[in-house]
Amino acid sequence: MADLTPTPDRPGLHVTKPDPTTPATATAVCHCGATATATGDNQVRALVEGYTANHGAAHDRTGR
Numbered sequence: 001m002a003d004l005t006p007t008p009d010r011p012g013l014h015v016t017k018p019d020p021t022t023p024a025t026a027t028a029v030c031h032c033g034a035t036a037t038a039t040g041d042n043q044v045r046a047l048v049e050g051y052t053a054n055h056g057a058a059h060d061r062t063g064r
Contacts (some may be wrong), residue, residue: 008033013051015044030055
């Protein structure tokens with residue numbers, strides 16, 4: 001299986017939750033240089049919401 005963890009060269013958002021009883025984990029790297037990690041379903045939900053609202057496709061590749 002390929003490593004799907006985002007890096008500065010391959011920015012993005014990666015979320016895992018192997019089964020219903022395991023807490024979710026997430027890693028985010030934006031092309032503007034911002035990075036974040038989270039553990040736990042509520043923290044991962046907040047990271048995803050923040051990343052989609054403020055990073056990734058929310059701004060252009062110049063970091064604005």
